Amino acid sequence: MRKIVIIGGVAGGATAAARLRRLDESAQIIMLERGENVSYANCGLPYYLGGAITDRSRLFVMTPQLFQNNLSVDVRTRHEAISIDPLSKIVHVRNLVDGSEYSETYDSLILSPGAEPIRPRIDGLNDPRVFTVRSVPDIDRIKEFVDSRRPRRAVVVGGGFIGLEMAENLHARGVTPILVEAQDQVMTGLDFEMAAVLHQHMVDQKLELFLSETVVAVAQAADRLKVVLKSGKEIPCDLVVLAIGVKPESSLAKAAGITLDERDYIVVNDKMQTSAPSVYAVGDAVCIHSPLLGTSTVVPLAGPANKQARIVADQIVLGEKAPRYQGSIATAIAKMLDMTVACTGLSEKACARAGLAYSSVTVHPSHHAGYYPEAKPFSLKVVFDPNTGRIWGAQAAGFDGVDKRIDVLAAMIGMNAHVRNLEEFEHAYAPPYSSAKDAINYAGFIAGNVMNGLTRSAYWHQVDSFIKDGSVLLDVRTAEEFALGHIEGAINISNIELRKRLHEVPRGKNLVVYCGVGIRGYLAERILRQNGFDDVANLSGGFKTYEMAMGLKSYHASAVFTEGSGMPEQLAMRSHDVITVDACGLQCPGPIMQLKSAMDKAMPGSRLLVKATDGGFVKDAKAWCNLTGNLLVGMEQNAGIYTAIIEKAAPALVPMNTPMQNSMVVNGNEATLIVFSNDLDRALASFVIANGAAATGKKVTMFFTFWGLSVIRKTENISVKKDFMGRMFDLMLPRSVHKLALSKMNFGGVGALMMKKRMQAKSVEQLEIMMQSALKSGVKMIACLMSMDIMGVAREELIDGVEIGGVATYLEAASKANVNLFI
Ligand code: FAD
Numbered sequence: 001m002r003k004i005v006i007i008g009g010v011a012g013g014a015t016a017a018a019r020l021r022r023l024d025e026s027a028q029i030i031m032l033e034r035g036e037n038v039s040y041a042n043c044g045l046p047y048y049l050g051g052a053i054t055d056r057s058r059l060f061v062m063t064p065q066l067f068q069n070n071l072s073v074d075v076r077t078r079h080e081a082i083s084i085d086p087l088s089k090i091v092h093v094r095n096l097v098d099g100s101e102y103s104e105t106y107d108s109l110i111l112s113p114g115a116e117p118i119r120p121r122i123d124g125l126n127d128p129r130v131f132t133v134r135s136v137p138d139i140d141r142i143k144e145f146v147d148s149r150r151p152r153r154a155v156v157v158g159g160g161f162i163g164l165e166m167a168e169n170l171h172a173r174g175v176t177p178i179l180v181e182a183q184d185q186v187m188t189g190l191d192f193e194m195a196a197v198l199h200q201h202m203v204d205q206k207l208e209l210f211l212s213e214t215v216v217a218v219a220q221a222a223d224r225l226k227v228v229l230k231s232g233k234e235i236p237c238d239l240v241v242l243a244i245g246v247k248p249e250s251s252l253a254k255a256a257g258i259t260l261d262e263r264d265y266i267v268v269n270d271k272m273q274t275s276a277p278s279v280y281a282v283g284d285a286v287c288i289h290s291p292l293l294g295t296s297t298v299v300p301l302a303g304p305a306n307k308q309a310r311i312v313a314d315q316i317v318l319g320e321k322a323p324r325y326q327g328s329i330a331t332a333i334a335k336m337l338d339m340t341v342a343c344t345g346l347s348e349k350a351c352a353r354a355g356l357a358y359s360s361v362t363v364h365p366s367h368h369a370g371y372y373p374e375a376k377p378f379s380l381k382v383v384f385d386p387n388t389g390r391i392w393g394a395q396a397a398g399f400d401g402v403d404k405r406i407d408v409l410a411a412m413i414g415m416n417a418h419v420r421n422l423e424e425f426e427h428a429y430a431p432p433y434s435s436a437k438d439a440i441n442y443a444g445f446i447a448g449n450v451m452n453g454l455t456r457s458a459y460w461h462q463v464d465s466f467i468k469d470g471s472v473l474l475d476v477r478t479a480e481e482f483a484l485g486h487i488e489g490a491i492n493i494s495n496i497e498l499r500k501r502l503h504e505v506p507r508g509k510n511l512v513v514y515c516g517v518g519i520r521g522y523l524a525e526r527i528l529r530q531n532g533f534d535d536v537a538n539l540s541g542g543f544k545t546y547e548m549a550m551g552l553k554s555y556h557a558s559a560v561f562t563e564g565s566g567m568p569e570q571l572a573m574r575s576h577d578v579i580t581v582d583a584c585g586l587q588c589p590g591p592i593m594q595l596k597s598a599m600d601k602a603m604p605g606s607r608l609l610v611k612a613t614d615g616g617f618v619k620d621a622k623a624w625c626n627l628t629g630n631l632l633v634g635m636e637q638n639a640g641i642y643t644a645i646i647e648k649a650a651p652a653l654v655p656m657n658t659p660m661q662n663s664m665v666v667n668g669n670e671a672t673l674i675v676f677s678n679d680l681d682r683a684l685a686s687f688v689i690a691n692g693a694a695a696t697g698k699k700v701t702m703f704f705t706f707w708g709l710s711v712i713r714k715t716e717n718i719s720v721k722k723d724f725m726g727r728m729f730d731l732m733l734p735r736s737v738h739k740l741a742l743s744k745m746n747f748g749g750v751g752a753l754m755m756k757k758r759m760q761a762k763s764v765e766q767l768e769i770m771m772q773s774a775l776k777s778g779v780k781m782i783a784c785l786m787s788m789d790i791m792g793v794a795r796e797e798l799i800d801g802v803e804i805g806g807v808a809t810y811l812e813a814a815s816k817a818n819v820n821l822f823i
Contacts, residue, residue, distance in 0.1 A: 726792020
């Protein structure tokens, strides 16, 4: 009869014991556990604090009694192994209840001692209000503190999954968590821009985040605590949870002469054997093989611990027939206030550290068919080797469908899959579950296009250098989307208009095309490439990824309630007339377009209750309200659905809080501009304003009169019969925008030339391009009939698209306008 002693009775130890019994009915199995409990759900501890798990007994998967009764395992809780003698195959044990000591022989010994929370050497950590969490008694203490002391604020130190889960569950108990993380991001298995999705979500949910900050002390502050950061900032709080990582409990193994690595993890082979004969080790205390890196790694997670434990039992009982451990690719997932973040394999950072060739694709699809209710966008990034196509890793963040995609990708990575396998990955599809082309397929399509040279990816972190080296950033979204936010310095030609406006795209320069999420950017890239633009790249993940990473979305949804607290539905009901707009499943600019169209039909004072799932809607709705003068009454997020209440402003109440509105808002939604001057700079100003106003949805009328007629004259000389005065004016009126002079410092035309060069250098569109854009966006250009008559300008001399009108035409437009400028 073989005798097996197991040290540690939770994840690895308990699994090994159960498997051993199933394989060998006659074995003597002794499980030593220092603590009071065995086989409990340490992963469930934060949720017991938060209240998702209400029944404490549910934390215990097996009790010592059940182990004894059901599996005939000799479980000895409160028994600590204090030394191992591998040569004699003896474990020395202390009974922690009575202090007695004894020895136990073994045929095989399994070490599953786990890892303990790191406690840095800083002042103040001995305060009883500073907690760590590893075991049931730990969570009991924290829960008791929260129940009895009703703390208001907690500092959670560490942004790994335990820190995040503790923050979430403190939040669930009404304690405001403040998260402090030494790195510039939480969940370091993710690349920065993917972690940034979660950063934004946490901030939106009123969680304070201190990134790139370390705690240097915890001090008493009256009857509270204060956490002192290296930067000098001090955070008052009522309790502190330390979750800065774990260190292996390997001192027992070390004292027994068992080989450890440089970080004190127990070294094991693929049979999970240590350097000592008949001694095996599993779980958080061991370093294991990384099949991706080909080196050793540590993955202190429950999944690997359980799988290793099963293999050890098999090794002990089945010997050579038993499977060997293939290593871990580190697949992890965490939930944070409805949002899920997950990763598997290597990030770009990890590839860079390891010197591996890598490329990546990022997509932002919906978790199921966009037309099926409550489709929620999520972000998926796949990292791969651009030379071989091997998939290195994947990361995802969102409200739904994240776990499914990461698990599929983890399985594929485990089987050394190629990005081509993603293209053909065949999934179970019906609208409530996914789309006919799933996010995983899309990632594969793009990666495949990268590999065969159909597209070249540019990345958010390269944008600064693109701007510096004079590359042209081409935003191919609509003018509306562009107006709501874009990369500084980008020019805007929507992909729909691109074919017609190719002449506006600078040649001979590196072009970086971008759209909202990458699809239209790719379409534009293909148009450009097939029209002789060779140096084109598409910004991976589009403006959404760039914006997430750059933290432009600093707007906090929770901060906009203007009517006290209340659910958006209740806020909406305070108005007489409520219009519901369901924009769920639509990606930008879909929600804003729906909002605009519903608002156009609404009466002043009525309220719109807009539901959207696109995260960009939070910022866009606010920007749109600012631009249009409507009132954003409230915004909230619940399980990935953003609900905004927007009130159509009564004309007299329209706020004047943006630069554009200061000069423009009187009433109505029209703007009129009288262009009297034929100075180049004044003409420029008039078209900048006209296009800007048109982009915000205004109906714009430009009335060209007297000298302003020059601006709309054709370049070519049109032969028209003129009288003497007409011929005189013909000489005085510059022919077309190309001949306009600056109002100041023209220097015989040199100034105007310099201005044009400067505009080109700064990627400002030339006047003629602005004029074309204005016509395309519906700006009405009217030539003043009376001025034409006086100055002898004929209809044929004016550019196409210009209408002829009298003062009455102008006055009619002006009377409806809320802007009337004389330039
Ligand atoms: P443990 O499960 O920690 O068990 C080790 C046991 O050995 C301990 O009970 C210890 O008392 C005992 N022991 C140590 N030395 C001795 C000795 N000399 N004599 C006797 N007994 C000894 N992982 C995930 O994959 N997903 C999650 O969601 C997740 N959530 C977590 C949440 C929390 C709060 C915590 C703490 C961990 C979480 N983990 C999660 C990690 C996961 O719990 C561990 O990876 C896993 O428990 C490791 O198993 P193990 O057997 O190596 O160690």
